[in-house]
Amino acid sequence: MTARAPLFTPVLIGGCIIIMLGFAVRASFGVFQIPIAAEFGWPRSEFSLAIAIQNLAWGIGQPLFGALAEKFGDRRAIVAGALFYAGGLVLSAFAVTPGQMQLLEILVGFGIAGTGFGVILAVVGRAASAENRSVALGVATAAGSAGQVFGAPVAEILLGHFDWPAVFMIFASVILLSLFALPMMRTPERASRAELEETMGEVLLRAFRDPSYVLIFLGFFSCGYQLAFITAHFPAMVTEMCGAIAPNGMLAGLGIATTSALGAIAISVIGLANIVGTITAGWLGKRYTKKYLLAGIYLGRTIVAAVFILLPITPASVLIFSLAMGALWLATVPLTSGLVAHIYGLRYMGTLYGIVFLSHQIGGFLGVWLGGRMYDIYGNYTLVWWIGVGVGAFSAIVHLPIREHRAAAALPA
Numbered sequence: 001m002t003a004r005a006p007l008f009t010p011v012l013i014g015g016c017i018i019i020m021l022g023f024a025v026r027a028s029f030g031v032f033q034i035p036i037a038a039e040f041g042w043p044r045s046e047f048s049l050a051i052a053i054q055n056l057a058w059g060i061g062q063p064l065f066g067a068l069a070e071k072f073g074d075r076r077a078i079v080a081g082a083l084f085y086a087g088g089l090v091l092s093a094f095a096v097t098p099g100q101m102q103l104l105e106i107l108v109g110f111g112i113a114g115t116g117f118g119v120i121l122a123v124v125g126r127a128a129s130a131e132n133r134s135v136a137l138g139v140a141t142a143a144g145s146a147g148q149v150f151g152a153p154v155a156e157i158l159l160g161h162f163d164w165p166a167v168f169m170i171f172a173s174v175i176l177l178s179l180f181a182l183p184m185m186r187t188p189e190r191a192s193r194a195e196l197e198e199t200m201g202e203v204l205l206r207a208f209r210d211p212s213y214v215l216i217f218l219g220f221f222s223c224g225y226q227l228a229f230i231t232a233h234f235p236a237m238v239t240e241m242c243g244a245i246a247p248n249g250m251l252a253g254l255g256i257a258t259t260s261a262l263g264a265i266a267i268s269v270i271g272l273a274n275i276v277g278t279i280t281a282g283w284l285g286k287r288y289t290k291k292y293l294l295a296g297i298y299l300g301r302t303i304v305a306a307v308f309i310l311l312p313i314t315p316a317s318v319l320i321f322s323l324a325m326g327a328l329w330l331a332t333v334p335l336t337s338g339l340v341a342h343i344y345g346l347r348y349m350g351t352l353y354g355i356v357f358l359s360h361q362i363g364g365f366l367g368v369w370l371g372g373r374m375y376d377i378y379g380n381y382t383l384v385w386w387i388g389v390g391v392g393a394f395s396a397i398v399h400l401p402i403r404e405h406r407a408a409a410a411l412p413a
Helices: 010-026 029-040 044-072 074-092 098-115 117-127 133-159 164-184 193-197 200-208 211-241 259-285 290-310 315-328 332-344 349-378 382-398
Strands: none
Touching: 010 074, 010 098, 010 117, 010 133, 010 164, 029 044, 029 133, 029 164, 029 211, 029 259, 044 074, 044 098, 044 117, 044 211, 044 349, 074 098, 074 117, 074 164, 098 117, 098 164, 117 133, 117 332, 117 349, 133 164, 133 259, 133 332, 200 211, 200 332, 200 349, 211 259, 211 290, 211 332, 211 349, 211 382, 259 290, 259 315, 259 332, 290 315, 290 332, 290 382, 332 349, 349 382
């Protein structure tokens, strides 16, 4: 009887550390919306566009860093990503015009691509055994949620003691410190013989010709739209649209006395709930059909978002929404990445998932940018929220026709 392969390997632990710290910083950007706009007198859409460009650069960079990792090594790609990330944060701290901020967020976006899901999940996926792969991907994704738990509240606390450029510099140091986990990121090659003989071009051509890959690409759009909009705008939305916190209530007793503090805590609650959600999704993905799980997650998000905006926004509804949306937040990631690995193999998983992730980030760009633009036009986030409800329903539908089977590798003649 062979011993079961361990779930928590050094690769998984190291990957979790890098993702957790990188996502802690990324999840905090919504907290800077009001301070930066207040200092420079910018319309809300200006910093929103900077975050939107960051999301788009992240999406464009994801397949590039995936290909870089597969060509020159995972750890070199991660180091390059960390340098882009930290450099972008440092330079952004000196930005004084919207154009400068927006241009520099390209560097931050590429940095997130090099230290985020595309590269790290590919390494974790290759290092994990077949029986543990889905759960390992869920654990690594949950690490991003763990970073989200403390990223926004830490940013809120730091902004109480430092100005926002100093906080950007502190966060740049955190990104560089994450590289101390890099020696753990050594992985054996688990690709099959047929996958090793197939070139990247052949794999990409095979995927692009497959309708299921196109549907996965299209379906991931709404995930990016919803997540990026909420990360970038929900703290400000709660600050301005939520009912007052009762001075003698439970939240005030916990030190959450303002809607601004509640907005930061809401992002933390989403991340906390998603730790359970992503691990559960990884566990379910090992046992049930991934496309149906994905359709169910998108349907759940659609219902939760619609109910929230139809009811009065109160501190209680904000916390209930954060818990419910958090349980579904990144639950799509281990299932989507696992679906790509299952259908197309492990050899070029980073590049193939990176291309799918580009759709996610195009959605993220539109969610963040439209959020700021619609706010400047209408003075609220209602319309852009309903657009998110619609694209969530779209994603629930397009996952249903996916053929979840292992695509045969094209063997040389």
